[in-house]
Amino acid sequence: MKKRILIVDDDPNILDYLEALFKDNGYDAYTARDAKEGLKMAMEHKPDLVTLDIEMPGDWGPRFYRQMIQEKSLKNVPVIVISGLSGNVHAIPKAIASIKKPFDREKLLGIVKDAIG
Amino acid sequence: MAEQILLIDDDLEHSDALKTYLERLQYDVTLAATFDEVFHYLENAAWDIVLGNLLMDEKTAECVMRITGSKHYTQMIAYGSEIRLNQAMDRFGLKVVEYLLLPLNSKALALSLKRAKKINFQMRKNYRYVERLTDLHNAQNQFNQLFDAVPCYITVQDKNLRITAMNSRFEQHFGNHIGGHCYKIYKHRTSQCDKCPVVQTFQDGKTHSTEEIVTSISGKQYNVLTQTAPIKNRKGDITQVMEISTNITQIRQLQDHLTSLGLMLGSMSHGVKGMLTALDGGVYQLETGLNQKDELRVFKAFGQVKMMTDKIKKMVLEILYYAKSRELQYTTMEISAVVASVVNSIKPVALRSNVDFVVSVPDNPGEMEVDPSWMEAALINFLENAVDACAFDREKSEHQVTLAVTSSKNDTICFEITDNGIGMDQETREKMFTLFFTSKGSQGTGLGLFIAHRVICQHGGTVDVTSEQKQGSVFTINLPRKRPTHLTSNGLPPAIP
Numbered sequence: 170m171k172k173r174i175l176i177v178d179d180d181p182n183i184l185d186y187l188e189a190l191f192k193d194n195g196y197d198a199y200t201a202r203d204a205k206e207g208l209k210m211a212m213e214h215k216p217d218l219v220t221l222d223i224e225m226p227g228d229w230g231p232r233f234y235r236q237m238i239q240e241k242s243l244k245n246v247p248v249i250v251i252s253g254l255s256g257n258v259h260a261i262p263k264a265i266a267s268i269k270k271p272f273d274r275e276k277l278l279g280i281v282k283d284a285i286g
Numbered sequence: 287m288a289e290q291i292l293l294i295d296d297d298l299e300h301s302d303a304l305k306t307y308l309e310r311l312q313y314d315v316t317l318a319a320t321f322d323e324v325f326h327y328l329e330n331a332a333w334d335i336v337l338g339n340l341l342m343d344e345k346t347a348e349c350v351m352r353i354t355g356s357k358h359y360t361q362m363i364a365y366g367s368e369i370r371l372n373q374a375m376d377r378f379g380l381k382v383v384e385y386l387l388l389p390l391n392s393k394a395l396a397l398s399l400k401r402a403k404k405i406n407f408q409m410r411k412n413y414r415y416v417e418r419l420t421d422l423h424n425a426q427n428q429f430n431q432l433f434d435a436v437p438c439y440i441t442v443q444d445k446n447l448r449i450t451a452m453n454s455r456f457e458q459h460f461g462n463h464i465g466g467h468c469y470k471i472y473k474h475r476t477s478q479c480d481k482c483p484v485v486q487t488f489q490d491g492k493t494h495s496t497e498e499i500v501t502s503i504s505g506k507q508y509n510v511l512t513q514t515a516p517i518k519n520r521k522g523d524i525t526q527v528m529e530i531s532t533n534i535t536q537i538r539q540l541q542d543h544l545t546s547l548g549l550m551l552g553s554m555s556h557g558v559k560g561m562l563t564a565l566d567g568g569v570y571q572l573e574t575g576l577n578q579k580d581e582l583r584v585f586k587a588f589g590q591v592k593m594m595t596d597k598i599k600k601m602v603l604e605i606l607y608y609a610k611s612r613e614l615q616y617t618t619m620e621i622s623a624v625v626a627s628v629v630n631s632i633k634p635v636a637l638r639s640n641v642d643f644v645v646s647v648p649d650n651p652g653e654m655e656v657d658p659s660w661m662e663a664a665l666i667n668f669l670e671n672a673v674d675a676c677a678f679d680r681e682k683s684e685h686q687v688t689l690a691v692t693s694s695k696n697d698t699i700c701f702e703i704t705d706n707g708i709g710m711d712q713e714t715r716e717k718m719f720t721l722f723f724t725s726k727g728s729q730g731t732g733l734g735l736f737i738a739h740r741v742i743c744q745h746g747g748t749v750d751v752t753s754e755q756k757q758g759s760v761f762t763i764n765l766p767r768k769r770p771t772h773l774t775s776n777g778l779p780p781a782i783p
Contacts, residue, residue, distance in 0.1 A: 186567020
């Protein structure tokens with residue numbers, strides 16, 4: 170069965186890009202444009218990994234994360250932070266990686282592969 | 287100190303006796319019996335009184351005439367036989383104070399000497415007065431020159447804040463308003479300013495300073511650094527206060543510019559990163575689409591690449607605009623042509639975001655004086671903003687942006703842009719024209735509306751905004767048909783009423 174990745178970002182262009190990238194590399198990908206939608210999608214599809222932009226209107230990236238880990242079944246899902254902000258390491262302390270936009274796609278795919286195969 | 291007397295006489299017996307007599311009268315006497323001696327003494331010392339047989343010989347007479355004529359205080363008394371005195375009177379006239387007949391009457395001599403001494407004293411006094419007056423006059427001239435040459439606006443004000451003196455630079459820029467109120471002339475106010483430094487100086491006698499924005503007679507606004515100093519009378523009471531204002535407009539402008547350029551580098555980078563990532567995404571999908579011969583993907587990816595390059599282009603142009611604010615290039619334009627060009631640019635954007643775009647223009651809107659490239663860019667910016675507000679809204683199913691052009695009173699043109707998008711909260715409404723403020727996260731640069739607003743202001747126009755969260759916003763842009771004539775110092779005209 171394909172591994173599932175949930176992409177949370179407010180920029181539709183970047184959602185498109187990541188969705189295509191993950192699908193092309195053999196993953197199932199789901200997208201969400203805000204926290205509410207993200208939580209709904211996470212509950213519905215139980216992703217194996219989440220990529221999260223942390224600086225979005227309303228600053229709900231970290232809030233989304235806090236709500237997600239309160240859900241037992243989602244608590245241990247690995248998170249990769251993909252953000253334009255530098256120094257975002259501390260925003261989500263438990264993130265398995267934090268990469269900056271614009272990112273190197275091979276590097277991102279490498280991190281995903283290491284995490285979920 | 288005893289008066290210095292030079293006694294000229296070649297009759298040594300007579301002169302010795304006279305010297306003894308004079309010394310008894312407490313004079314300090316030097317004898318000169320030959321021309322060489324006369325010459326030497328007159329050249330090398332200042333004498334209060336020259337007494338004697340001034341026509342001792344021709345050379346002596348000439349020497350006495352020349353030298354004493356050039357020395358201010360030296361008084362001359364001549365004595366001699368009747369014939370000699372006659373000659374001396376012809377020769378010296380008024381230059382000699384007293385002509386005494388030989389043999390000398392001792393009383394007459396003593397009186398003459400006293401008179402000479404008195405005249406001498408008066409002349410010295412006069413000379414000192416003249417010197418002081420000259421000094422005073424020079425000082426006043428110098429003071430006036432300094433007062434006028436100082437590169438500051440200087441006024442002297444009384445307790446009612448009325449101007450009692452001003453320097454020429456102030457007069458040039460603010461007009462001659464002796465007797466006028468400081469706050470009226472500088473700021474067109476009807477009452478004194480809060481925390482007036484002049485008032486404070488009247489109270490405590492100390493120097494106070496503030497930074498103010500003042501308006502000159504040409505309508506230009508200046509940033510000035512104002513400092514005050516008390517002017518006291520002899521008793522030490524403060525009767526007036528001097529106010530010195532230095533024009534620091536250029537420094538402030540430069541500082542603003544540098545600050546915001548620095549700020550720009552910091553805050554822009556985030557938006558740029560988002561755009562570059564999206565461009566990466568477009569290129570990736572274009573590449574993989576071509577490899578997989580997936581025509582739909584290629585088509586979509588191409589659209590995205592195009593959109594991102596447009597966005598990046600627009601942003602670079604905005605940065606360039608900001609980095610170098612250029613003068614507007616006014617042209618008389620058909621309003622319908624401006625609107626058509628704006629509509630052409632915005633239609634595809636609205637279509638892509640699934641927003642209905644409606645335009646209404648009166649039949650004959652006429653002409654207006656604008657810089658078409660900047661005016662169009664500004665209007666497009668407001669419209670794109672309206673489309674974005676709709677695109678961000680997930681609650682309504684149908685979205686509409688309208689552009690309504692109307693010709694209103696006072697020869698102004700009104701562009702009203704209405705959307706039913708997400709609307710704005712109060713903070714966004716207050717800050718939306720601020721440099722680098724954005725409500726769009728990584729997708730905004732915070733430059734667009736700042737520049738659009740600035741362009742409208744540069745054209746002498748105004749932007750009014752009403753907005754309700756979740757309901758939508760209305761931007762009302764009023765523009766004069768003719769270019770504004772007055773510009774303030776920051777390149778912006780005073781806003782139209």
